Amino acid sequence: MVKRRKGVRKSLIAVFFAIIIALGALIASNVTDHVEDISLGLDLQGGFEVLYEVQPLDDEEGTEINRELLTDTVSALNARIDVLGVSEPSINIEGEDRIRVQLAGVDDQEQARELLSTQARLEFRDTNDVLMMDGSDLVEGGARQNFREQTNEPIVSVTVDDADLFREITAEISQRPFPDNRLVIWLDYEEGDSYEEEIQREDSKIVSAPTVNETIPSRDVMISGDFTTESAQDLAGILNAGALPVELEELSLNSVGAQLGERSMDMAVNAGFIGIALIFAYMLVYYRFMGAVAVITLSAYIYLVLVVFNWLNAVLTLPGIAALILGVGMAVDANIITFERIKDELRSGRSVMSAFKAGSKRSLSTILDANITTILAASVLFYFGTSAVQGFAVMLIVSILTSFITAVFGSRLILGLWVNSRALNRKPRLFGVKEREINEL
Amino acid sequence: MNFDHKSSKLDFMKYRKAFFGFSLLFLLIGVALLSTVGLNLGIDFESGTTVEVLAEEEVTAAEIEDEFMEIGYEPDEVVLAGDNNDIARASFIGGITQEESLEIQAHFDELYGTTPNISTITPIVGEELARNAIISVLIAAVGIIIYVTVRFEFLYGISAIIALFHDALFILTIFSILQMEVNIPFIAAVLTIIGYSINDTIVTFDRIRENMGLEKKVESFEDVSRVVNKSLVQTLARSINTVLTVVFAAGALLVFGGEGLRVFSFALVIGLVAGTYSSLFIAAQIWAILKTKQIKKQQQKALLREEEAEQAGNV
Secondary structure, eight states: OOOOOOOOOOHOOOOOHHHHHHHHHHHHHHHHHHHOOEEEEEHHHHHEEEEEEEEOOOGTTOOOOOHHHHHHHHHHHHHHHHHHHHOOEEEEEHHHHHHHEEESSSSSSHHHHHHHHOOOEEEEEEETTOEEEGGGGOOOOEEEEETTTTTTTTEEEBSSSSSHHHHHHHHHHSSSSSTTBBOOOEEEETTOHHHHHHTTTOOOOOOEOOOOOSOOOOOOEEESSSSHHHHHHHHHHHHHHHOSSSEEEEEEEEEEOOOHHHHHHHHHHHHHHHOOOOOOHHHHHHHHHHHHHHHHHHHHHHHHHHHHHHHHTEEEEEHHHHHHHHHHHHHHHHHHHHHHHHHHHHHHHHHHHHHHHHHHHHHHHHHHHHHHHHHHHHHHHHHHHHHHHHHHHHHHHHHHHHHHHIIIIIHHHHHHHHHHTTTTTOOGGTOOOOOOOOOOO | OOOOOOOOOOOOOTTTTHHHHHHHHHHHHHHHHHHTTEEETTTTTTTTTEEEEESSOOOOOOHHHHHHHHOOOOSSSEEEEEETOOOEEEEEEOOOOOOHOOOHHHHHHHHHHHHOEEEOEEEEEEEHHHHHHHHHHHHHHHHHHHHEEEOOOHHHHHHHHHHHHHHHHHHHHHHHHHHEEHHHHHHHHHHHHHHHHHHHHHHHHHHHHHHHHSOOOOSSSHHHHHHHHHHHHHHHHHHHHHHHHHHHHHHHHHHSSSSGGGHHHHHHHHHHHHHHHHHIIHHHHHHHHHHHHHHHHHHHHHHHHHHHHHHHOOO
8 A cells, every 4th residue: 555645734733833822921921920829828838827625605604516606606707817807717617616727927926816816795894893884785897996086096986886875874983983983894804803903914804994074975985995006906897897606715826937938938949840840851851752742731730720729719738739749740640651652552563643542542541540549539538638638638639630631631632733733753753762662563 | 761561571470479578577567666666746746835946047956945944944855957957946745825935936036036936736636637637548448449349340449459558558667667757747748648559550450451351361370460560561661750750849849848848758759659669569469369369269160150050960
């Protein structure tokens, strides 16, 4: 049979270059944005993590800690973290009575910790600790940071629901002789606390204890304390976010200084680049032309993982990096399995075009089985795992799916363009196959 | 690298007993060590507090201890870290309170201009994470066996799981021998190794399955061995290339990734090599032995049936 030598189809090669240029332009245009958008976990960026044990409030000893109460607490914590302006908080319920809060990149960790665990129960008592008025008497969401007119001192103003109530209270207290004519404003009063003791303390639960000399016929209550504008804003925010329905006890605290985090991140990123460069070099040397295809699809894989990762609003941590490495490994593996198959077919004497077709087809089921088994394992880890294990599983699933798309379909598409263009016909050396290895059929 | 199964003299089956022996001995040592000495558990698994101080310049353990003494604390252990010994980790077993931690942070912030990392860990957290990881892996193992049984055959599933536990135990043994500190990222490393181990084993099994389908009759251990060996040789280039590229990535982290990633990336590199080793020298060989037994059983059954049929015919 005489084979008609066909010409090279240049249009397919043009399509290839169009794809490469488009991909290159896409990556170049916004890869830095995506990299900057990635939220780094505590281990990489710094921040802190607190594990709380949830306990019923003092006066509600019998309350059972159930799922609903935990969920309410989580929403209250979420509202508070909004006050702090932290992006990507991670709040998880763990076990029967625990809540784990993770905040990355918080500047003032001490303030954040205080804000989180305070119950934000605002109470107005007299000097004998008799309750006069509490948070339930205030307009919901009515707390505001303000400045005192004369002194420009930062204050917090709250609004009382019932104007009569506050008038009656101030009327009563203003009747009392000095020094008992004070309205004591408490934050998180607990059974057993007393005005006399608490006012002496440095870190007092008493926000302020103004003297009341006359009846105040207003609905607005001005609270002054030792506020800075910021701390007044925080208190107002927390009062608006609502009281916690429970008491939180710190079980463990893990604070990571940002400086150490940054340091390890820089080194890890550099190490990642070196690792990827080594993989690229090896693939190019070993698989020649197909190696170049692998380099292109691996770059696309890395880019896509970044995009998907940001899209999921996931937080990158060390276990996440581990999963990413495994993902790179599996993406390379999918390429290697296909390439080895194509080489096998070439060695058995097939033409480049038919070797490509047979190799791609035969490798697909292998790659599919290997990937599905690993995804299955990752899904189980995600479903049954907690915090770090779950983070690992999410990253692994994302990596495997992305690697499958790029390494199977991407590589096939690109290699297919070249093979079908006939430019590679009779050039097995480009695939890393020597002529003498080829068995004549 | 080109491994032609026809001309290749590589025999993965011949020395199987040596590989089994090596793995068995190694893992027995591992079990013995794990049950006596145990692992060197980090603060993630032991109750207490670690204060990590980042100094501006090289420091000595004694200097850091003196600094702690000055504000009235006595660390149980001070370990230096960092390329220039500019990081110090002071451990307090038993833990410190919130106020104490603030005092320590303030002191070192003033001294070196960086706030030290303070980790107060109740062991419950780490222990629960580890227990949870183990349970999840066990459930995942059952899932893998079911999937592989449906797609392949039950014996492949069992062999893959044996290889998986081999690899997980292998890394634990190494860490028990070297007494390197085990922390939470280590768990992630072990999970990665498990993922890699499954992936690697399934790829070689897939080739065995394919080659078994090509064989006309497989009747003896020799037949099974021949198929297994052929499959392993055929996939050898892929096995080596894949592990090399993954080791490039993990190795770069080990060499250039800094102190914080050292334990983690070391576990990865060792585990990846173990995963490849078990796919090449353990998993397929176990499968071959199990498969031969299965074939023998079927032959006996067939023989029995024939005899019965004969007897029935005679009567």
